[in-house]
Amino acid sequence: MLSNGATFDYSSARFSLEAIDFNHSKTVVLLLHARGFYHYLCHDNLYLGMDLHTMTNVLRCVNNDDSTTTEVDHHGDIVAFTFQDSVLDKISHFVLWLMDVERKPI
Structure with a gap:
């Protein structure tokens, strides 16, 4: 079972997610390159800690053809x-508190 916290690393070239299990013996890494998206734009490098369970619930609201915008407050x-x-002329907006995480970029 994975721990609650995960790190999300955004850059102009890619997006990645890293999570570890509670025993710190296994790591899960997801790496998505910008070229794999129809449109991908990232102005600033971002390294964010988020609750994985909450993020999973948010992602359940996304459809395959939705455009997604991620913004961090100043x-x-x-x-x-x-x-x-x-297609449905629908916009969904979610706000999450960030978690403090150790910076270990992939």
């Missing part, structure tokens, strides 16, 4: 996700 305390479905 204090670095919260992250906002906006999912826009142009």
